[in-house]
Amino acid sequence: xxxxxxxxTNGKTAEGKRIMDRLEAGAGERVTNRLAxxxxxxxxxxxxxxxxxxxxRPGLDLKTxxxxxxxxLTAMGTxxxxxxxxIRGALNVGVAKEELLEVxxxxxxxxxxxxxxxxxxAYRSALAAQDYDG
Amino acid sequence: xxxxxxxxTNGKTAEGKRIMDRLEAGAGERVTNRLAxxxxxxxxxxxxxxxxxxxxRPGLDLKTxxxxxxxxLTAMGTxxxxxxxxIRGALNVGVAKEELLEVxxxxxxxxxxxxxxxxxxAYRSALAAQDYDG
Amino acid sequence: xxxxxxxxTNGKTAEGKRIMDRLEAGAGERVTNRLAxxxxxxxxxxxxxxxxxxxxRPGLDLKTxxxxxxxxLTAMGTxxxxxxxxIRGALNVGVAKEELLEVxxxxxxxxxxxxxxxxxxAYRSALAAQDYDG
Amino acid sequence: xxxxxxxxTNGKTAEGKRIMDRLEAGAGERVTNRLAxxxxxxxxxxxxxxxxxxxxRPGLDLKTxxxxxxxxLTAMGTxxxxxxxxIRGALNVGVAKEELLEVxxxxxxxxxxxxxxxxxxAYRSALAAQDYDG
Amino acid sequence: xxxxxxxxTNGKTAEGKRIMDRLEAGAGERVTNRLAxxxxxxxxxxxxxxxxxxxxRPGLDLKTxxxxxxxxLTAMGTxxxxxxxxIRGALNVGVAKEELLEVxxxxxxxxxxxxxxxxxxAYRSALAAQDYDG
Amino acid sequence: xxxxxxxxTNGKTAEGKRIMDRLEAGAGERVTNRLAxxxxxxxxxxxxxxxxxxxxRPGLDLKTxxxxxxxxLTAMGTxxxxxxxxIRGALNVGVAKEELLEVxxxxxxxxxxxxxxxxxxAYRSALAAQDYDG
Numbered sequence: 001x002x003x004x005x006x007x008x009t010n011g012k013t014a015e016g017k018r019i020m021d022r023l024e025a026g027a028g029e030r031v032t033n034r035l036a037x038x039x040x041x042x043x044x045x046x047x048x049x050x051x052x053x054x055x056x057r058p059g060l061d062l063k064t065x066x067x068x069x070x071x072x073l074t075a076m077g078t079x080x081x082x083x084x085x086x087i088r089g090a091l092n093v094g095v096a097k098e099e100l101l102e103v104x105x106x107x108x109x110x111x112x113x114x115x116x117x118x119x120x121x122a123y124r125s126a127l128a129a130q131d132y133d134g
Numbered sequence: 135x136x137x138x139x140x141x142x143t144n145g146k147t148a149e150g151k152r153i154m155d156r157l158e159a160g161a162g163e164r165v166t167n168r169l170a171x172x173x174x175x176x177x178x179x180x181x182x183x184x185x186x187x188x189x190x191r192p193g194l195d196l197k198t199x200x201x202x203x204x205x206x207l208t209a210m211g212t213x214x215x216x217x218x219x220x221i222r223g224a225l226n227v228g229v230a231k232e233e234l235l236e237v238x239x240x241x242x243x244x245x246x247x248x249x250x251x252x253x254x255x256a257y258r259s260a261l262a263a264q265d266y267d268g
Numbered sequence: 269x270x271x272x273x274x275x276x277t278n279g280k281t282a283e284g285k286r287i288m289d290r291l292e293a294g295a296g297e298r299v300t301n302r303l304a305x306x307x308x309x310x311x312x313x314x315x316x317x318x319x320x321x322x323x324x325r326p327g328l329d330l331k332t333x334x335x336x337x338x339x340x341l342t343a344m345g346t347x348x349x350x351x352x353x354x355i356r357g358a359l360n361v362g363v364a365k366e367e368l369l370e371v372x373x374x375x376x377x378x379x380x381x382x383x384x385x386x387x388x389x390a391y392r393s394a395l396a397a398q399d400y401d402g
Numbered sequence: 403x404x405x406x407x408x409x410x411t412n413g414k415t416a417e418g419k420r421i422m423d424r425l426e427a428g429a430g431e432r433v434t435n436r437l438a439x440x441x442x443x444x445x446x447x448x449x450x451x452x453x454x455x456x457x458x459r460p461g462l463d464l465k466t467x468x469x470x471x472x473x474x475l476t477a478m479g480t481x482x483x484x485x486x487x488x489i490r491g492a493l494n495v496g497v498a499k500e501e502l503l504e505v506x507x508x509x510x511x512x513x514x515x516x517x518x519x520x521x522x523x524a525y526r527s528a529l530a531a532q533d534y535d536g
Numbered sequence: 537x538x539x540x541x542x543x544x545t546n547g548k549t550a551e552g553k554r555i556m557d558r559l560e561a562g563a564g565e566r567v568t569n570r571l572a573x574x575x576x577x578x579x580x581x582x583x584x585x586x587x588x589x590x591x592x593r594p595g596l597d598l599k600t601x602x603x604x605x606x607x608x609l610t611a612m613g614t615x616x617x618x619x620x621x622x623i624r625g626a627l628n629v630g631v632a633k634e635e636l637l638e639v640x641x642x643x644x645x646x647x648x649x650x651x652x653x654x655x656x657x658a659y660r661s662a663l664a665a666q667d668y669d670g
Numbered sequence: 671x672x673x674x675x676x677x678x679t680n681g682k683t684a685e686g687k688r689i690m691d692r693l694e695a696g697a698g699e700r701v702t703n704r705l706a707x708x709x710x711x712x713x714x715x716x717x718x719x720x721x722x723x724x725x726x727r728p729g730l731d732l733k734t735x736x737x738x739x740x741x742x743l744t745a746m747g748t749x750x751x752x753x754x755x756x757i758r759g760a761l762n763v764g765v766a767k768e769e770l771l772e773v774x775x776x777x778x779x780x781x782x783x784x785x786x787x788x789x790x791x792a793y794r795s796a797l798a799a800q801d802y803d804g
Contacts, residue, residue, distance in 0.1 A: 039637060065240060079651070113314065115347070212517065213519075332469070373459065381780065391574075455577075480748060591776065642725065
């Protein structure tokens with residue numbers, strides 16, 4: 001991160017923030033500001049790498065990618081807060097709440113019932129937080 | 135599994151086998167026969183529950199479900215053989231190999247580079263096994 | 269879950285609820301009602317599959333099964349709330365609190381000290397919640 | 403491990419080896435010799451701590467403890483070789499093979515179908531290795 | 537733990553408590569008293585085994601060992617409270633807060649961004665708790 | 671990865687390869703060539719992001735970073751091949767084999783004995799592969 005730390009508003013960073021903002025309005029600025037408090041190069045780990053370079057790859061649309069992320073985080077079971085964020089993000093990029101429930105239920109098969117139940121808890125919280133009308 | 139063990143060819147079992155066969159020709163019979171050697175009710179755990187009752191739910195198509203399964207198994211990193219099976223299965227139900235590579239690359243963000251690299255190893259094996267021409 | 273969704277009070281569902289109620293009075297009704305709010309077929313994932321078809325298999329008694337569940341959830345470390353539920357459930361089906369402590373301590377060997385310590389935290393909470401007199 | 407490294411045949415070490423030998427004839431000597439090649443204090447991590455101090459606690463019998471270990475290792479899914487060892491060990495201390503299959507099947511509920519299937523693979527290998535007639 | 541349970545203040549126990557106290561003043565007494573409420577032999581699992589016998593081994597200094605522990609707990613993602621404890625402990629034995637941040641950021645590569653982000657949350661909490669001026 | 675895919679030999683990529691080559695002579699070229707077979711932007715995930723941007727950060731030396739990686743991969747238990755690679759890499763950047771053994775033994779406390787034993791297996795393989803004379 002050393003070389004480009006002084007240009008945190010380059011094209012790739014902007015692209016990453018745009019994707020984050022599609023998931024949650026203002027997320028790009030909010031998340032990067034929080035990380036910049038700790039280290040000036042840290043935000044680029046999220047914006048440039050995670051979002052612009054990986055999630056922003058053209059091979060799959062963002063809606064599909066968010067479903068995959070919800071599946072993975074439900075199965076792993078170690079990042080409940082981020083699972084909630086990505087459930088809200090998935091809703092915001094056009095995944096239907098019924099589809100998200102399917103994603104989470106399917107994880108019962110591959111990661112067990114407790115992982116599915118924790119996913120359902122995150123799903124309820126995410127829907128409540130958004131006052132989502134679907 | 136006690137009550138219906140004597141009717142392992144009921145409608146739900148047949149439905150589960152049909153889904154398994156879509157993933158890999160003959161998988162329904164092969165997998166259930168192997169499990170039946172151990173316990174007569176065990177195959178239904180796979181056919182009736184995993185495939186008919188969960189994967190067979192109407193809310194998502196099988197192509198999307200296989201992408202979710204590949205995402206989850208790549209992220210979890212504890213079932214390499216089954217990851218290969220589901221990569222082959224995904225190809226067989228219409229996921230493009232380029233899409234599968236995207237699924238696996240995305241997991242680098244959420245589960246780390248080693249999980250992604252192990253996913254790529256499974257991906258190469260699955261493609262080699264199928265002599266897949268895409 | 270599609271075919272039998274309209275008969276959620278069939279024999280298998282009732283059997284699953286009976287097992288759940290042995291773990292915690294009223295759990296069968298409470299858990300299934302919560303899940304039915306989301307999807308009419310979802311409760312059967314718990315009642316029919318998890319409890320009737322697997323936990324209800326005759327090969328092991330419920331006391332032993334709950335000890336195994338406490339071991340697994342302590343080792344996995346991703347479902348603290350459900351670990352507490354099953355510690356209370358284990359007490360309710362006759363596992364002595366001293367036996368449960370042994371289960372959790374043993375996990376230090378196989379899953380590490382932090383997993384054991386988190387298990388002990390769940391154990392204390394479960395005992396406090398029940399005002400258990402052992 | 404520093405203080406007692408020179409007395410690796412003390413009472414606790416002997417007790418640990420006795421327990422290991424109950425799981426598999428000769429395991430105490432074999433495992434500790436292998437570890438002693440690397441560091442003279444290392445074997446005591448297994449004999450004194452894992453087996454004498456934890457598994458050797460009086461609160462549960464060895465048969466129950468091995469079932470718990472098989473449950474935990476099946477659920478965790480990261481130690482296939484050791485899972486096989488403990489399945490053989492469980493058989494050797496009196497767990498019936500049918501009981502072990504129940505333990506592994508139950509893990510499908512709590513850790514997912516792939517964890518259960520990998521447990522079944524270990525179970526088949528362990529039984530084949532022992533030419534177990536049960 | 538059976539044989540030496542009556543001498544919980546032996547040399548090894550004292551050594552373990554000394555190491556714990558270096559991580560956090562009073563931790564040795566506080567943690568062991570809490571565990572002794574449950575079982576008289578339980579504290580030795582922490583003092584004698586974890587701290588005296590393993591962490592107290594001479595081959596690496598305590599500062600390095602705490603960095604390794606922070607790496608492992610960040611990567612595992614199942615023991616947030618203990619991660620915070622060891623971040624505070626690392627600071628107390630001389631790891632610079634900038635070094636700890638590096639440890640946690642590095643885990644993004646090996647365990648994924650969510651594990652890193654949860655590590656950063658623990659890092660912020662640990663620093664806030666200590667009113668650390670570094 | 672879209673924007674800079676056509677300049678895979680830029681400064682950051684070169685820096686990442688240099689770090690990889692310090693871990694294992696030729697690794698930079700070998701690993702990136704293998705990944706480029708699949709997708710032209712994929713190698714940068716490893717060279718630019720993982721190695722140049724994260725592992726290459728100035729806050730910790732490479733020797734310390736490799737010890738952290740060995741700790742994390744041992745604790746996670748899902749990437750045995752990569753654990754071996756990083757044990758060899760750690761030896762190549764100056765970690766003593768005795769220090770690596772300490773790292774792995776310490777993981778017994780935090781991730782359990784099986785994780786430690788699998789780490790020891792990787793350690794033996796890595797040492798055998800290098801014909802390391804230490």
